[in-house]
Amino acid sequence: MNESRASLRWVCQATSTSGGSRCASLDVSGPIQGTRARNRLIRNPASGLVREAAPDLSRRARVRLDMLDWHRAHGANVSLTARHFGYSRPTVYRWLARYDRFHLETLEDASSAPRRRRRPSWTLGQVAAVRTVRERYPRWGKAKLAILLRRDGVVLSVSMGGRILARLRRTGEVREPVYAIRRRMRAWRRPYAIRKPAGWTVSRPGDLVQLDTVEIRPVDGRILKQFTARDVISRWDTLEVRGSATARSALSILDALATRMPFEVRAISVDGGPEFMAEFEEGCRTRGIALFVLPPRSPKLHGAVERANRTHTEEFYEVTDSDFHPDAIRADLLAWERTYNTIRPHSSLGYRPP
Secondary structure, rough: OHHHHHOOOEEEEEEEOOOOEEEOOOOOOOOOOOOHHHHHOOOOOOOOEEOOOOOOOOOHHHHHHHHHHHHHHOOOOHHHHHHHHOOOOOHHHHHHOOOOOOOEEOOOOOOOOOOOOOOOOOHHHHHHHHHHHHHOOOOOOOHHHHHHEHOOOOOOHHHHHHHHHHHHHHHHOOOOOOOOOOOHHHHHHHHHHHHOOOOOOOOOOOOOOOEEOOOOOOOOOEEEEEEEEOOOOOOOOOEEEEOOOOOOHHHHHHHHHHHHOOOOOOOEOOOOHHHHHHHHHHHHHHHOOOOEEEEOOOHHHHHHHHHHHHHHHHHOOOOOOOOOOOOHHHHHHHHHHHHHHOOOOOHHHEEEEO
8 A cells, every 4th residue: 555655646536426537646654734634645546547747737736736745745844845945834834725636726826806896886876977077078087077077066086987987988888089180290490590588487377378380180181270379377278270370370369369368478489380480470579579489399398388289189179070161160169268278177287277
């Protein structure tokens, strides 16, 4: 009996119910430390197929199996096994307790998923409120939507609003807008330039307004030019759309700034585009507005208005149902400008509108 136990490593016992085989590890050295009663030595194993290694085990499971075999072959000493394999003693005890010779899959990694998952605590009314506001402003995130819902009397945390949005996306109740608008950066040089003086202070609204154009290309092939003016202190924006970007059309933006910005504009910063030359520069001079021109290929110095171009592209042009014609879309653009300046929460302003 001792010779047979020393020569065999695995005995696969035939089961009477399933017709399959079960592998049993034979003890070669007395009592087993740290194992349960079902892992005791099989005194009279049924006749079966002898295997040198257990089949269908992952690499990590085979490493654990080798550790347990080494543990039994060297006196079943947990401390010695832990030092030999570089594991902690609780780890060796855990795998000894988990190991079942008739179910070697117990050596595989167990699922790390939580046994009790968090259940939704929101109501159907809150879901409907989030869906309604999201459909109205499809480009606004959970933080902005939480501010708007709080104004309507629906108190939701930002994290819960995000979970509700994720659930609405999974169920298909809200859909992300299709990215169909592209803009192109200008790289034209300007033969003369007036740099912003180093001593020019920007501390009040109107001290510096960044002005830029963005090209709007709808799916039907039309090309629109939007003039975006952003005050770098208050984040107040003024928007105008034209069929082309010329110095004459840019001149009309000065009138819009005078009538729609709630403060006096002292200086305007522009890039080197030709639409900000000729009549536009003369208009700034006659109105007493300082005009600063960026160095060539320096869009990073216009970060505020460049970010505004992206915001208006994503939150207005990509979701609007208006006809992409300058005269048809101008009224909707003006309404969006009022929404942006008076309703939309701004993270840079503590989630307050300008």
